[in-house]
Amino acid sequence: MAHASDPYACVHDCEHRHEVVEMKTYTVTAIAGIIAGVVAALVLAIVLVVGNEGHVPPTPSAAAQVPPNQSILPKLTPVAQLQMADPAEVHAAYAPNVPPPVTRSDQRIFEVHLEIVEAVCDLDPANGVKTEKWGYRIAGDTTVTCGAPGPVLRGRVGDVARITVTNLPTNKQPHNIDFHAVTGQGGGAAALTVLPGESATIEVRLLYPGAFMYHCAAGDVPQHIAHGMYGMFIVDPEKPLPAVDHEWAIMQSEWYVSDPDATGLATFDRDRLSLEEPRYVTFNGLTTALMNENELVMRVGERARIYFVNEGLNLDSNFHPIGSHWDVVYPEGATHPANIVIRGSQTTLVPAGGSTVVELVGLVPMKVVLVDHALVRTFYRGAVGYIRIDGTENPDIFRKVEPSTALPKQPSSEGQASAAVETGGGSEQTAQVLLSYRFAAVHDGYTFTCSPQPWMWRNPS
Ligand SMILES: [Cu+2]
Structure with missing residues (x-):
């Protein structure tokens, strides 16, 4: 029955009236749904573009598109149909640099040729230590x-890599390469075993x-x-990872050597190797590979991606950026989109013979200290590197409060701690690289400040 106060009143019967009400309800619901959808899309776009500097990492929903019982292998174009890669493509570079991402959409054949070198080389330049x-x-x-x-080295999923290894005739040892990226006997090691003066080639997918x-x-x-x-x-991956401002490569490794002799030569120490007690742990093969003039540089607002391999030999790595976070972690360096990334990690575990891919965002200017957070390896053995972030301070994220205002008026059971790592200059005579670790704690209304404790790379372990 019609009612004067009923905005959906009809003049026929209640059934018809209900249909009109339902139709109008559906219409309103549909419009509201469309508006909600548009708003949600806008919010998502703002979050992705503004809140995350345009970076769109893989999401759990994307990962769910490939259930574990389905293959993630690429559909392979037969080798006979593959073209050679453009000669302008770069497939090899020296760390911390990486070759540019392979962004083409088809599979190609590319070639890399490596030579094996044996030489006495710097290990700890600041202390004049060398090793073979x-x-x-x-x-x-x-x-x-x-x-x-x-x-x-760098290629794209589905590519054929034609890899040649040459053992220089001046070398003394037989060598080869086991590629963890390769599917085949020994990762190619047997097929690539070469005596001094020999070369060998494999083609691998x-x-x-x-x-x-x-x-x-x-x-x-x-x-x-x-x-x-x-x-x-x-x-x-077939679909490249999102573009970032910087891509770097870091490799952690261990050096089982004796104390240096009078000439600075530290020789291979099999006892240390057997005991899994390295004398040095380094990033990119040197104690100084990522510091001083070799430190990595980025700016506030930029995003950097680090490809990190723990070459071992024996230790797992606990890769941590002091003063920052891994905004994105591709666990175990497995960048297939079927995998779920981790967001906002502090330290990521990298097993010997494994890897990770991590991303760091520059939010405030500082020097991020890259460490293995089993910190003996950083303070006593050399596993340290720096990322200098240039740019404008952001007090909304970090600011120093003067001590007079920082001290709590009433004793508190809640303690706060802050830590910083910095390099100190060694004298010209000793040429030592010094690291100091300054720990300042505010606890129960008292301030404890420990004097900087310098340790030297040569500090006996
Ligand atoms: Cu070898």
Whole structure:
């Protein structure tokens, strides 16, 4: 029955009236749904573009598109139908640099040629310590005589990599390469075993995207890896990872050497190797590879991606950026979109022979200190690197409060701690690199400030 106060009143019967009410309800619901959808899309776009600097990492919903019982292997174009990659493509570079991402949409054949070098090389330049290193260089690059770590290689899932390894005739050892990116006997090691003066070639399909270790697997494999015979192979997914402002490669490794003699030469120490007690732990093969003039540089507002391989030989790495976070972690360096990324991690575990891919956002100017947070390796053994973030301060994120206002008026049971790592200059005479760790704590209304404690790389372990 019609009612004067009923906005949906009809003049016929109640059934018809209900239909009109339902139709109008549906219409209102539909309009509201459309508006809600548009608003949600706008909010999502704002979050992705503004809140995350335009970065769109893989999401759990995307990962769910490939259930575990389905293959993630690419559909392979037969090798006979593949074209050679454009000669302008770059597939090898030296860390911390990486070759540019492979962004083409088809599978190609590309070639890389590595040479094996053996030489006495710097290990701890600030202390004048050298050791015998074996490693890899881009073939023909005679400017490189120390090949540890070896070049960073890069290709795309589905590509065929034609890899040639040459053992220079001046070398003394047989060598080869086991590529963790390769599917086939020994990762190619047997097929690539070469005596001094020999070369060998394999053609291999890149099936899984990620950041992969490669290493020598000849003879006493631990001895060869401990001499520096390793590198990194980045395999880009079919759909490239989101573009970032910087991409860098870092390789952690251990050096089992004696104390240096009077000339600074530290020799291979098999006892230390057997005990898994390295004398040095380094990023990119040197104690100074990522500091001073070699520190990495980015700006506030930029995003950097680090491809990190733990070359071992024996230790797991606890990769941590002091003063920042891993905004994105591709766990175990497995960048296939079927995987779920981690957001906002503090420290990511990287097993020996494994990797991670992490991203860091510059939010305030500082020096991010890259460490293995098993900190003996950083303070006593050399595993440290720096990312300098330039730009404008942001007090909404970080500011120092003067001590007079920082001290609580009433004793509090809640303590606060802050820590910083910095380098100190060694004297010209000792040429020591000093690290100091300054710990300041505010606890129960009292301030404790410990004096900087310098340790030297040569500090006996
Ligand atoms: Cu070798």
